[in-house]
Amino acid sequence: MQLAFGQFDNRELNKVMPIPKDTKIGVGSFIIQENFTVAIQDTSNKRIYNATTRFIRRLSNETGVFLNHGFPLTITENKPSLHISYDRIGELKLFEDESYNLEVTNQSIKLHAVTDIGVLRGLETLYQLLNFETNHFYIPSIKIIDAPRFPWRGLMIDVARHFQPVDVLKRNLDAMSAVKLNVFHWHLTDDQGFRVESKTHPKLHELGSDGQYYTQQQIKEVISYAGDKGIRVIPEFDVPGHATAILTAYPEIASKNESYTIERNAGIFDPTLDPTNEKTYEVLSDLFEEMTQLFPDEYVHIGGDENEGKHWSENDDIKEFMNKKGFSSNHELQTHFNIRLQEILKKYGKKMIGWEEIMSPEIDKSAIIHSWKGVNEGLPAGESLIKATEMGYKTILSNGYYIDLMLPVEEHYAVDPVPYDNVLTKEQEDMILGGEATMWSELVTPLTIDSRIWPRTAAIAERFWSPKEVSDVENMKMRLHNVSLELEKLGTMHLRNREVILRNITKTEDITAISELTKVCEPLKLYSRNKGGTEYQTYSPFTLFADACTTDAKDAKEFEKLVDELINQPENKKIRIRLNQYLHKWNLLSSSLEGFDNPIINEIKPISENLSQISSILSMSLKNNNLSTNQEETLKEYIERAKKPVADVELVVIVSFERLMIHLKNYSKVAHK
Amino acid sequence: MQLAFGQFDNRELNKVMPIPKDTKIGVGSFIIQENFTVAIQDTSNKRIYNATTRFIRRLSNETGVFLNHGFPLTITENKPSLHISYDRIGELKLFEDESYNLEVTNQSIKLHAVTDIGVLRGLETLYQLLNFETNHFYIPSIKIIDAPRFPWRGLMIDVARHFQPVDVLKRNLDAMSAVKLNVFHWHLTDDQGFRVESKTHPKLHELGSDGQYYTQQQIKEVISYAGDKGIRVIPEFDVPGHATAILTAYPEIASKNESYTIERNAGIFDPTLDPTNEKTYEVLSDLFEEMTQLFPDEYVHIGGDENEGKHWSENDDIKEFMNKKGFSSNHELQTHFNIRLQEILKKYGKKMIGWEEIMSPEIDKSAIIHSWKGVNEGLPAGESLIKATEMGYKTILSNGYYIDLMLPVEEHYAVDPVPYDNVLTKEQEDMILGGEATMWSELVTPLTIDSRIWPRTAAIAERFWSPKEVSDVENMKMRLHNVSLELEKLGTMHLRNREVILRNITKTEDITAISELTKVCEPLKLYSRNKGGTEYQTYSPFTLFADACTTDAKDAKEFEKLVDELINQPENKKIRIRLNQYLHKWNLLSSSLEGFDNPIINEIKPISENLSQISSILSMSLKNNNLSTNQEETLKEYIERAKKPVADVELVVIVSFERLMIHLKNYSKVAHK
Structure with missing residues (x-):
């Protein structure tokens, strides 16, 4: 079947990001077995030889299948599992062809591209299609015709504010290539x-x-x-x-x-x-x-x-x-x-x-204008971008892609390099080359930079590559979660380094409780963490709680959804049970952290204490379907207190607590009438 | 007070490894505050400038203290917190002086060494002395006079069997220096x-x-x-x-x-x-x-x-x-x-x-003989070492330090470069320069190599540096656990990469249950994992369960101790409760893993099923103080089955299960007489 835009909730695409231009899913699948082979037309092209070798290694690591052939073969081999070909060697330059065609049947896989760079892009898609059943890994039958929407899809890394050694750059380049930047x-x-x-x-x-x-x-x-x-x-x-x-x-x-x-x-x-x-x-x-x-x-x-x-x-x-x-x-x-x-x-x-x-106007039109102002200056996004096209410059957009500001992924995903409702001519639109996510490094070190770049940048990469119509936020988030797990296998540290920081906070291997706290806290956003730029020096510690927290705090997001659902279905027992599970967990958190006693963790304890106290009252109220005036007053006081940043993080679940409180107040009135 | 050998259970030395030659702990401590400064005699010595800068950064990262000075000052500064001096620049050669003196009072810290290399060694000890109270971090009042026992303290890394990129080597060099290799x-x-x-x-x-x-x-x-x-x-x-x-x-x-x-x-x-x-x-x-x-x-x-x-x-x-x-x-x-x-x-x-x-005999005596044979050939350890000294060669020992064989840390710790009960002359003893841990890489990749080197190599490093009399195994293990947490802050991946592999196994972020299983399983030891050297090729997957497991499986070791204790005190309720907590946890493991369904995790399920079944019977028997003949027969059958390696790991807790079973059988007879 051919997928219409918006229909990306097909299981076979659950790890695919960016979504290809054109996808037809067929019947059946290609099963990964020990005799899997890859054939390339020319083993002297190192870029392709290395890429296919990496592909083979990743395939084996992911599936646990002990492949007989650990290296690519030449195309003269009989019936390779994966047949790779391209018309010419690509150049690393603007507007180079990156398109590819991929066809998977029960029998074989064919990847063809105009350039070898297109082959790289196709290999990443192919890898993302890898899926499993109980007894085997497979790649679904599929036909893909793909090409990028924009030719300039970038990530900027600032290595001046905090130096980032070569290995940090390499692992981020690996991740970039996985999402086709x-x-x-x-x-x-x-x-x-x-x-x-x-x-x-x-x-x-x-x-x-x-x-x-x-x-x-x-x-x-x-x-x-x-x-x-x-x-x-x-x-x-x-x-x-x-x-x-x-x-x-x-x-x-x-x-x-x-x-x-x-x-x-x-x-x-x-x-x-x-x-x-x-x-x-x-x-x-x-x-x-x-x-x-x-x-x-x-x-x-x-x-x-x-x-x-x-x-x-x-x-x-x-x-x-x-x-x-x-x-x-x-x-x-x-x-x-x-x-x-x-x-x-x-x-x-x-x-x-x-x-x-x-x-x-005096600057030669060969220059590219890099648009970045907006969000923080209260200007309309992309104003300079449009102006640049009017003045005859090519341009790229970073306004809206400032990943250092610790904003939720959907905010970046919603920004399109071609502004919505614009009045651009076709010529002007063509002058918008794409965009760049910008990783300014005032507040990141090699330990934390990955968790600020990934996984959000994968969603931005999709914005740059995929058709404009690919914009379902919930589906993106689901895929992003899976992609995140794939990226770390390429070496990114965004998940594993969180644990290192948490162990530094507890000074033990036991991070169960503190880890729960990271799921409802986020680092301060925009420029509020380092007010005036002087709270932190370049040599300040970035090994503290705020550095272990990230945007899109998992439990806070899920709790938010549950509160929404409860407001719509106040009597739904399942929702109430799930809300209570969270509240119960959070209620216990404060006492779980009591056993830890050092200056770093002691600074954070007010957060868990607020969280536990609020959860306790809300849980009781939810159970009794009643919120007394006293309870309400106490809650309000706690919530106000919990709104104040502690240790450079905000307890983001507080917004949902407030909404739940109001709901409980109103609903208890209704219920008790 | 001056510590006698064996008295290393002082809290202030809990993170110190290797233990220094001579240590006197005083009264009081130096408290780490924002105004902490380090002064060095010569900022043009890059080795010292870099080392002190790293020290300052680590101090800040560990304590969360925002230091005013992020870089070392020169010694002309008034009253630095830490005053560093040395007599001359050291050379990177055999027999170079690495001794240092360290003195910490409530007021200041002084580190002096003959060479700047000695300063590096002293800085590592100083960092390991960092400790905390509720409200502050401190370094205890202490006087240390230290020097290595052996001049050759090495780690070999095999980069031929599996290539190890530069960043892998760098992080391991960092860890080596932390334990004075x-x-x-x-x-x-x-x-x-x-x-x-x-x-x-x-x-x-x-x-x-x-x-x-x-x-x-x-x-x-x-x-x-x-x-x-x-x-x-x-x-x-x-x-x-x-x-x-x-x-x-x-x-x-x-x-x-x-x-x-x-x-x-x-x-x-x-x-x-x-x-x-x-x-x-x-x-x-x-x-x-x-x-x-x-x-x-x-x-x-x-x-x-x-x-x-x-x-x-x-x-x-x-x-x-x-x-x-x-x-x-x-x-x-x-x-x-x-x-x-x-x-x-x-x-x-x-x-x-x-x-x-x-x-x-024909080889010139300037050569060093690297002794390695023994353990696997059934030869006495260090035979060639002694022979070398007899023949007039300098020599180093690796037999006993083959960390790739996945043996428990105490086995390596028990091996001394100078064989016990030897009849060596003083001259011969002096020809034993030290030793090297050897990390052969047939079965490790950059993802797993750190967990095979660390933390065990820190214990070997102590054997090479500290007085021979430092040999308390339990105390070493306690310190090793703490050192392990410190090493990862220098960049080693031995803890965090385990999680990456486990996520690859579950194909989700949920690794709670599978993580429990790693605490009772160890990779096959000696050369039994890769029989004949042909089960694995260099390009085989090393991202599977055996690769997430390490030696010295935590829960298995603790359970073993508890069984010992129970045998000594069969009626002790606390021991019974703790044993039952483990058995209860393991009993649930199999069903916790049921929800995961992919070829990699399905291969491991027999291990958790055996574990759960055995735990269930033992738990019941422990509770009832009785082991029926039927139960015993069933247990024996399960235990036999569980002894067979699965997925290249052994369920090491099985030995304790067997002992517990026999105890329960005998004891139930006594109790029911």
Whole structure:
């Protein structure tokens, strides 16, 4: 049968994300047995050889089947189980063909693509189709014709605020490829660090990184690793603002004559390159000459965001320069700087991409505008995106995909790179290349970064790849849960590292109770966790309760649904029982945690105490179908108290408690009339 | 107070391993607060700067204290909390001074050492002393004078049978340094792979590694990383046997004229270099010239083990060569080969170390003999070790430290590098340099290797560092449990990856029941898991139940103790209650697992069914203080069935079940008389 959009609740697609463009499920299935073989047309194509070897290994690990053949064979073999072919070797560039056709029957599997990169995409889909019965694993009979909706599907990782070693990047690249993302945007420099070895200007990494930088060999290693997975690597050198680390090495190109040290806080800072100083362009030209040789992609990201130009306005020479040039705003001066930068990049054969602030009519239209403002400024999402297309720029969207803000997955999933109800022409729409999830790292370390990226980024990846009509949130969440378990097998730490943090909190192996608490708590959202950017320094501990919590707290979400259901069916016993099971569990939590006694866990105890007290009253009230005025008053007091953040988390289930309280109040009146 | 040996049950030493040479615990403690600072004499010594920065970060992560200073200061600072000094920079070589003195008072902490390497050792002890009360973390008042018992304290990792990427090595180096190991023995080549990039002979890694090798840059990176932690790196190139991967690249230097392919099974194989072929020495001379430049340590391990010389005996030319030289055994021919090798190494300024088979009077006494045979050959432990000292060789011990054999930690802990009841002279004893735990990787992958190395290797490290008299097994186990939790904070995966495997087995996030089962099961021991070396290929799945199980299964060990106690105090109610709690838990396990239904978990169900059935009868019998003949017969049948390995694990609690059954039988007779 062919699936209509919205019909993705078929069991066979329960692990598939992003959903393919066109899917027909047939009858029967291909059963995975020891004699499973994979044949490729050319074992000298390392990308395909490695990808198929990985596929074979994953298949065996997932199924426990001891395969006879651990490596791909050539296509001359008789009747391989999986036959892989492609027309040509793909290039790692914008607009490269990533489409593929996949056909699974009871007898064999055929995967064909225009490019070998398309083969990689198809292999991931095939792996996601793997399913099981009691006695065997199988892949369902299916026909898939697939291609991405957008050509630019990225994840940005900020390695400046907290350095992320190569192995963190590699495991995230593995996960990216599993959900068909194709751009790794590497935010390499910021106020808190310059993270690339520069051989021409070694002071940059020597003085600007606390020794935490990538050697050029490591950069090459990451690029090669990404390429092996069909992922482009776009480096970002953020200038002229966000430049404290650069100025720590080269104070002579600053806009203010002072000495600089690496920034330890988070926020927007004043240190800015001097766009009127020729030395600035000499350094940048040298640097880009070196870096453009290191990074093969056609595009280089120059940042350009959040420069308030305070030091420009304070500098008489710069003001004079502006007068001479007739610039009436710092933005014009920055545009001047950007034009110079664009020329430098052009000299080295590169195109520019920059955050939306670089947009200005004078900038050559080869530049890509990276739209990011909105959500936090109260602006309509994608305003700059639309403007960019109007002005003739290609553009990508990150506004709405700020995964560091710890928002629920459905909020990101609801954002489309092409704004809803837009009045864009077809030409304008085509200029929207896609988007990027952005993992800013002020509040994450290698221990926690995966749990901020995954699994939510898989849902964003679906938004970038799948047809617009794929938008059923409940179905997405169900699949996301399964995908999450698959991602960790590729190496992501988003699940397992939670346990490590919890053991650090209890100082024992016993994390049963504290683990329950993480299911109803979430880290503070938006920018409320690190107010003013100075509560945490880069060297502060990120091994505490807030770091073990994630968005979309499981029990809180399920309880919320149950409360909804109860309001609709107040007499439904099953719902009442399930609500009470939660309340009962939470009621006991406080005493379960009592046995632990150290400064870290003691800080959290108020949360569990509130939770237990509220649960106790609600449970009683639910049982008696009555909420007395006294109970109500007490509850209100507890709930108010529980709304206050503790240890940088919020007890998110509190909203449902409030709704349940009101319901019980109203309903008990009705019931007792 | 000064602790006498054996008195290590002081709470303040609960996380300390290895136990220092000399410890005096004082009164009071140093409390960790925000103003904690560390001062070092010279911030330009990167090893110390990095180590102290790591220390500060770990201190903050462990305590949750937001320190004001995230980096070390110089010693000119006023009254630092921790004052670090050393007399000179240490060298990474055998016999380097690693001693240190540590003094903690209520007011300050002082760490002094002869070398900066000694400082590293002292910092680890200091970190292990960190403890807590309800409201604060502290370090107890203490005076420690410490130095290692043996200068060679190693861990060997075999990266040939299963390749272990750089990040696996790095996290294990971190853990090694935490327990004061100082030699990383890198088993780089074997029949299953040649894992180093060779620029002079690229065919070695190109044809001999399936693309899984370290680039020379990565080798340098690992050596530098190890050096930063005061760890020497000894490379091993195993010749003339264990050489299939080399011969895959260079069949022309084989002893048998045939083509070779990388070995996929485990075991001892025939492919052997031809020691009568000058080309062999040309290749090896080139290779060692290249590799000795890459690896700075004075020693190079040349393997030399398990060469049966079958292809030598089959080759007429080789036999003729032996006749000419007057060699009457293959061993003499191998000695000829080793002498040539030793000369080559000498030319490049290196000394030779080799497995005990290299021992022969003709070998220059600068060589170190690596003793390994014993346990599995039924030989007395350390036989070759003693012989080596008699013959005038320095020697190290690995027999007894084969951690891949999945033996209980106390077995390794009981083995001393200096054999008990020996008749060694003082000079001979001094020639015993220490030992190495050996992590052979036939049955481990990056996912599981940590759980085979840790925590047991920490106990072996204590054997190598601490005074011989430190030997209380129960106290060691208590500390080991705590150390295990500390090691994972450095990055080891031995605890968290178990969960990943269990989720792969249940195919859900729910691993509560299956996790219980891992606490009574252990992987098959010695060489019984992979009989004949052909059950598993290098590409077989290692993501199954046996891979989630480890030695020293927690509940089985505790149940064993309880049964002991019951036998001593048959009427003790508390013991009976605790036994019954276990039996009750296990009785329910089978039905808890029923809900899971896939081929992997279905294979394990017989284990839980046996466990539940046996527990049910024992529980009833324990309650009634009676074991009927029928019950006994049934039990015996179940126990016999449960003794058979399933899915490559043994239900280790079965031994205690049998003892409990016999006790109940005998005791019920007594009680009912």
